[in-house]
Structure formats: structure tokens, C-alpha cells
Amino acid sequence: MRLRVVKCMQCGSPAQLRDGAASADCPSCGSPILLDQALAEERALARRFPNPTPLRIGMKARFGAKEYELIGRTVFSMMEEGETYYWQEFELLAPDGEVLYLEYEDGHYKLLEPFTPTSPIGPQEIAALHPGSSINLDGTRLLVTEIGQSTLCFVEGELTYAAKVGSQRGYLDAQGFPSAYSILWDEDEIGYYRGRPLAPRDILVAFGLQQQLQALEAAERVRRSRNYLAVVCLVMGLIALIAWLATLSGGRLIAQDSVPISAATGEEGARFGPFTLDPKLRIYRLIVRANLSSTSSWAAGRLELADGRTLSETEGDFYDESGYDDEGYWHDSDLESRTDFIINSPGPYYVRLYTEPDNNAAASQMVGYELRGGVVYPTYLILYGIIMLALSLLLFLVANPKIVQTVKEMSEDD
Amino acid sequence: MTQAASLNCPSCGGPVEMANRFVKVIVCPYCGNTLAVEDRRLDPTGKTAALVNYPTRFAVGKTGRLRGQPYRVLGRVRYQHDEGYWDEWYLELGDGSVAWLEEEEGEYTLLRSQKLTAPVPPFDQVRVGTTIPVNGQPFFVTERTRATVAGAEGQLLFRIRPNQPVQFVDGNIGGKIGAIEYGEDSIEYTQGETIGRSEITVDGE
Numbered sequence: 195m196r197l198r199v200v201k202c203m204q205c206g207s208p209a210q211l212r213d214g215a216a217s218a219d220c221p222s223c224g225s226p227i228l229l230d231q232a233l234a235e236e237r238a239l240a241r242r243f244p245n246p247t248p249l250r251i252g253m254k255a256r257f258g259a260k261e262y263e264l265i266g267r268t269v270f271s272m273m274e275e276g277e278t279y280y281w282q283e284f285e286l287l288a289p290d291g292e293v294l295y296l297e298y299e300d301g302h303y304k305l306l307e308p309f310t311p312t313s314p315i316g317p318q319e320i321a322a323l324h325p326g327s328s329i330n331l332d333g334t335r336l337l338v339t340e341i342g343q344s345t346l347c348f349v350e351g352e353l354t355y356a357a358k359v360g361s362q363r364g365y366l367d368a369q370g371f372p373s374a375y376s377i378l379w380d381e382d383e384i385g386y387y388r389g390r391p392l393a394p395r396d397i398l399v400a401f402g403l404q405q406q407l408q409a410l411e412a413a414e415r416v417r418r419s420r421n422y423l424a425v426v427c428l429v430m431g432l433i434a435l436i437a438w439l440a441t442l443s444g445g446r447l448i449a450q451d452s453v454p455i456s457a458a459t460g461e462e463g464a465r466f467g468p469f470t471l472d473p474k475l476r477i478y479r480l481i482v483r484a485n486l487s488s489t490s491s492w493a494a495g496r497l498e499l500a501d502g503r504t505l506s507e508t509e510g511d512f513y514d515e516s517g518y519d520d521e522g523y524w525h526d527s528d529l530e531s532r533t534d535f536i537i538n539s540p541g542p543y544y545v546r547l548y549t550e551p552d553n554n555a556a557a558s559q560m561v562g563y564e565l566r567g568g569v570v571y572p573t574y575l576i577l578y579g580i581i582m583l584a585l586s587l588l589l590f591l592v593a594n595p596k597i598v599q600t601v602k603e604m605s606e607d608d
Numbered sequence: 609m610t611q612a613a614s615l616n617c618p619s620c621g622g623p624v625e626m627a628n629r630f631v632k633v634i635v636c637p638y639c640g641n642t643l644a645v646e647d648r649r650l651d652p653t654g655k656t657a658a659l660v661n662y663p664t665r666f667a668v669g670k671t672g673r674l675r676g677q678p679y680r681v682l683g684r685v686r687y688q689h690d691e692g693y694w695d696e697w698y699l700e701l702g703d704g705s706v707a708w709l710e711e712e713e714g715e716y717t718l719l720r721s722q723k724l725t726a727p728v729p730p731f732d733q734v735r736v737g738t739t740i741p742v743n744g745q746p747f748f749v750t751e752r753t754r755a756t757v758a759g760a761e762g763q764l765l766f767r768i769r770p771n772q773p774v775q776f777v778d779g780n781i782g783g784k785i786g787a788i789e790y791g792e793d794s795i796e797y798t799q800g801e802t803i804g805r806s807e808i809t810v811d812g813e
Contacts, residue, residue: 291664292805293714308715310802312783314748316737354662354713355692383751384736 243269243348247298248398248406249284251351255400257305262286262294264401266351270344285353293354295387296397297376301596303397304374306389314386317379320366329368331386336368336375420593424586431582438575444479445569449545452562455484455491458549459557466563468500468542475567476536480545484512484529485560491551495563497535498544505543508533534569664711665810666697668762672810674709674718674803678702683762687774689755698764708798709808710787716808717785719798728797731775731790742779742797747786751778 204225217228245267253264266285271278281299288294297304311331320341323329327338346361361380368375376387392400398407451466458464471478482495494509510531517524537543545565551557591598620638670681683698694712701707710717725743731752739746753776760768775790781799789796 287662287714289663290805291662291711291714293662308713310780310783310785314750314780316748318737356690379736382736382753385750 239348240350243280245282245350247282247284248403249296249298249401253401255286255397256402257286257294257400260288260290260292262288262292264296264351266349266353268346268350268353268357269348271347272342272344274342280347285351287354295389296392301394303392303394304376304389305392306374306376306387309386309388311386314384315377316384317364320364320377323366331368331375331377332388334370334373336370338366338368340367341365417593420589424589424593427582427586427589431579431586434575434579434582437570438579444481445477445566446475447564448478448567449565450563452483452485452560453547454557455493455549455551455559455561456557458493458547458561459551463494463546463548465498465544465546467544469544469565470541471537471543471567472540473537477534477567477569478537479532479534479564479566479569480506480508481530481532481564481566482508482510482547483562483564484549485562486512486514486527486529486556487559488514488516489551489553489556489559490514491549491556491559491561493531493550493561494548495531495533496546496548497533498546500542500544505537506533506535509548662714664695665813666695666709666711670810670812672808672813674699674701674808681762682706683760683764685760685764685768686758687755687776688758689753693758698762707800709803716803716805717800718803719785719787719800722797722799724795724797728777728788728795731777734777740779742781742786742788745781748780749777750780751776753778 204220204223216230217226219225220227249264249267251264251267255262255264263286264284265287268283268285269280270283271280273279279299281297284296284298286294286296295306297306309332312333313330315329315331323338323341325338325340329336329338342365343362344365346357346359346363349357349359363378363380365379366377368377372390374389374391376389378385378387395407395410398410448471449466449469453464480495480497482493484491484493490511490513492509492511494507496504497506498504508531510528512527512529512531514525514527514529516526545563547561547563549561551559666681666684668681668684672679679699679701681697682700685696685698687694687696692713694710697709697711699707699709705720708719710719722743726741728742729740734740734749734752736749736752739748741747755774755776757768757770757772757774759770772792777788777790779786779788784799784801786797786799789798
């Protein structure tokens, strides 16, 4: 023999339906109660305010040493700048009559209990506050995070108070460290609540939801491994960029020399060498450097084979100038040119310098070269570094979708 | 117990009473049939929540210790209002004094009578969130309630009449809890504090 208890739609009195019965008359007001209609209406409403959590009425949860039953769910809404935000409140009841309130919004849970503040504040004081203000209810400094007006949209199950859909109440949320605080008020009552934020994992443990817990842990593992990979990519990218910076020094010095500019003029220029180069020590670099002061000269450096064939060349119009203008003293110079090359055989090779000084002053000054080997070609490194950094950012964002959402919201706000 | 869902035994038609939601099986006191309760408690209109008949640790005659001091439950008054109900347990303490233990939505408040040394503002002039003077101290109003006496049992200090209207103004007075009760003939004042669940034990628990 089973009884089914429903509430009369007219007067709210509890009424019983015999097992299998589809309708009954309300024992208080006599109105007919149709079970199908009642269930259909309930389902339609529940579809409008779906429960985004795995928590369901009738579930048992353990907080501390006590077991509670989830008896009711309420959905509240608030409007801000034309958008409606919803949050859920669950009521938990222990067999000894203790009540806990579990709030859920946007992936975050808060477990709240009423408390008696030492310095209560009311709607009048709250009207002068705004997010960011600090308040003091129980001797600790609290930061106001949100103030608003909420509307009760939906109720399900049972509650310890007769919540009416459509009723409004003001709310203030504040953050202590680590406690969370809420003040709720309407015309007849003001209530103060204090509690702690709970991670979704703690909730699943408290409710003993093993399957969801395993899914959460699996998702956590994936997220952690993505974050780990992101860190590996970040480190590799940074190493590549540091290496790129290090190669700016330009490898190992193999030979260098300098002669007066006048010594490198003419058809022959000035020849240096021979040098035997190891093809494995790629990449090679030839740098021509003019040591000029307040004058200018053309200069070129060539890498040659023994028979005089040019393999690689670099040249430039080098100058060093200074003077005074409206802004005062200025100094400008361009004294260096370079070429990078690779070789297939050990040589021998020669370096030849040519100069064409613009005046006698330049002719007496110096021109020189540097031959370097083992230069790491920087383009590859910087490309590799950038790809690794991009990959690490991508992995990090995939692993932490909330950050993407926050950034999106912030850019929409702008 | 006006809040208990009253049902009739489907077998013999006799009235059966369900004390609270944690009851899953009722034995009909008339015919002895065992009834499993499949309690949907659904609210077909979705407009108001079903009000839970929440369980309590106390009953008239029970004894225990309140902050180490022995007590005995002498009586109980249940008040009902639009939004729900609450119980006040009348306690006799080990030192011979008496106090009220208010139980509302699972919260305990221990209240003792105090004399009002000066008049308090009338109920209709009191606003939630404002401060009124009570016995020379600022009394921050947290709740205004129009209630009725839903029922009573055991021994009480005063006569009660079912459906008798009562108005309450609750407040915070220097971190303590105060309650002004506007009765038909008199204004009573009680003051006290919240009692943690572990501070009160019930023998046999």
C-alpha cells in the first residue's frame, strides 16, 4: 500500500492520492486535484529552470560527522544591464533539525549558516555601499563583492520557509578571509549568513557521487597534464629564445685582423689567409668593420678560394658623422657589415678586403675583418621559440577554459 | 501538531499522522496496516514551496544539559506565520530558573524574560534595519512577524489560546538577540543568545 502526497493547487493543503489514482478531491477546499496535470506543470517549470548541478532532491550528504538530506531547491535571478543571472540554493536538513544552505553559481559552491553579527547593518547602511566597500559584521574586515535585488523564480521540493515565487529580496555578498558572507533582506526580515566556499570536488565527496567524482578527477588529470605540457613548451620556448639571444654574440672567433684603409685600396685589396675551415662548424660569418672617426669609406669583404673565385661577399658605405643642429650635438655612424655562409669542403679559403676611402682622412684609418664559425642561425631559433610559446599558450587555454571565458567577457564589456 | 500532514489510512480510512519527513513507514493505529510513504511533496503550481515539517531533538518531558547545566522540557508553543513556523521550548534549568529555547529553521536561541524599563515603539512603527531604544540600549531590528499560536503542549507559564494573534519584533542588541512580543494585553521582552547545537545535549541521543 503506497500513499502519494501532493499539494492542492488551490489552497496548498497536502492531499493524498491512492496508489494508481489519477485524481482526488482536496480534503480542505474540495477542489479537484489531477495528478497528470500537476506533474506536467511541474515538469514544464523544471525545464525552464534546469538544475545545473548533479545534486538532486532526496540525496544524502555528509558534512562533518552529520548526515543531511537535500530537501529543496530554489532558483533566484537578478538583472544587470539587461542580462539575467541565475543561481541556485539548496536546503539541507539533518534528522536533528539542523539546516544548512548550499548556494551554487557558475561552478562555485558556498555552504552558509545563519549567524548573529556583533555589528549588524541594515538596508539604509547598505544603500550607501558598493562593491569594493568594506564592512564589519563580526569583528573582521569584509570586502563587499555584490549588492543587488533578487527574485525567486522557482522552487522545488520542500523548504523550511514558505518561499513564494516572484517574491523579491535584497542581497549583499561580502568576502572575508576565508569566509563568505551574505546579508538577505526584505520588508519583514533581515538575515545574516556566514560560510565557506566549497570546491565542486568537496561537494561530490560530501554527496558520495563516485561516478561524477571519477569524471571530475579524470578531467582534472587531463587538465593537469595539459598544464604540464604547457609548462614544458613554455620552458622550451624560453630556452630557445634565450639561446637566440646568446647567439647574437655570433659564435666562435676563428680569425681577425685589421689594416689601414689605404692598404686595402686598389685591384688587389688586402688578402688574409689561408684558412682551413671545418664544414661541420656551420654557420660561418664574415664581418667587415671600419674604424672611422668623422669620415667615410666604402669597404667590402670577400671569402675567396685559392684561385680567387668569390664565394661570399659583404660590403657597405661606412661613415661616422657628428655635428650640431637645433637640438644640439648629434652623432651617427654605420661601421659594420656581415655575411653568413656555409661551406662544403675544408678549403683553404682566403679573406680579401677592398676599400675606397672618400678622402685622405679616411685612408689613414683602419679597416678589419672577423671570421667566426659555429654561428647558430638565429631565425630557426626564434621561430622555434615562438612556436613553442604559442603552443604553450594554446595548451594552457585549452586546459583552463574559464580564463578564455573571462577574457571574452572582459572584451565584450569593453 | 497542526503542521503534520494528516492522511487517512487507505485500508480502513482512519486518520494517520506523519510526524516529519524522515518518516518513511507509518503503522495505522487503527487497523495496524503498514503504509510505505512515497512522499512526492510536489507543488503542482510551482508558486510556493512545500513547507517541510522539520524534525526536532526535543519533546515535552525530555532532559539533557545546556552548557553543562541540567534542564527539563516543561512545555512547547508553536507559532505559525505566512512563511512558516517556529517552536518555543519552555525549559526548567538546574538552578530553578526558566528560559525559552526558540527553534526556528534549525537554529537555537535561548531567551530569558527581562523587564522593560521604558516603553518601546508600537509594532506598526518599527521598521526592519532601523535601530530603536530598548532598556536604554540600541536594538537593531532584524525581523517583524505577525504570527498566531498554532498550538501548545505541556506546562506553560501562561494561558494560550489557539489562533491567538501575536506580533514579534526580533533584533540584535549588542551582539545578543532580543525579542519583543506584542500580545493582546501586554508587551513582553526576552533577551538571549544563539546556542550552538553542540552546547545542548538531549539525554538518550
